[in-house]
Amino acid sequence: MLWGKTWWIGSFSASIWNLASALRSLWYIHVNKEILWVKWIHGNYLKYRDIWHVMAKKGDSWMWRQLIKCRDKPLNVTGGIDNLKQILSTCYKNSKMQLSAVYTVFSPVSHIVPWYNTVWGKLNFPKHLFVLWLAMQNRLFTQDILLRRGAINTNACLLCAGAASESRNHLFFDCSYSRDVWLTIMDWLKMN
Structure with missing residues (x-):
């Protein structure tokens, strides 16, 4: 660098x-x-x-x-x-x-990250690119981040009726509601 x-x-x-x-x-x-x-x-x-x-x-x-x-x-x-x-x-x-x-x-030496092609692909919408990039950097304004900043007082996932605290990992990987949504999309796309 x-x-x-x-x-x-x-x-x-x-x-x-x-x-x-x-x-x-x-x-x-x-x-x-x-x-x-x-x-x-x-x-x-x-x-x-x-x-x-x-x-x-x-x-x-x-x-x-x-x-x-x-x-x-x-x-x-x-x-x-x-x-x-x-x-x-x-x-x-x-x-x-x-x-x-x-x-x-x-320019500083950049490290190629594994998700580079996913985020900055050719046919993506800029708004979607930005949200995906924020998610990859763990910078989405999820409730755990808002709680740390003092913007809210409680942290409970609204999608799965407060069974867990809302974070990026929970929303994308652990939440039962989002898992059902992803499984439905994968079935629709005929993906395993």
Whole structure:
């Protein structure tokens, strides 16, 4: 993992995407790409200095200070300027730096979970995907979670007449009512 917290497959980090975008801009400044804004940066901020060593001054624009800040974070993580430049130079495809490649480099190592294809399959509805993903992460607002948060005072499964406390595992695997529903669906689909 190069950056941030551990994530699971299927998630997107806006902060890492922002970092990748800033690093791509810094790389364009480094290679002195023939773009008007890069020429302006070289004329106003760099003045024959290196993008990897220049420091932001008090009167510099907010955007320039943010770019310098984004430069400094991955420098510490990758172990220096040469390592960062080497990593960024591998993100080219067809002579263009690919933002998605930079994002992938700085995304944390994801562990493929066994339920990945079930949740993020091609023909699923987004609403269903989200609920299934919450269930897999044990983040559904079942009564046991609501009780821990102080939102309710009692925990009893309403489907099986209060015979047990309501939790994700109970609702999906132990509840007599939901078991009957699943068995009926499996019979209808002719599944064993």
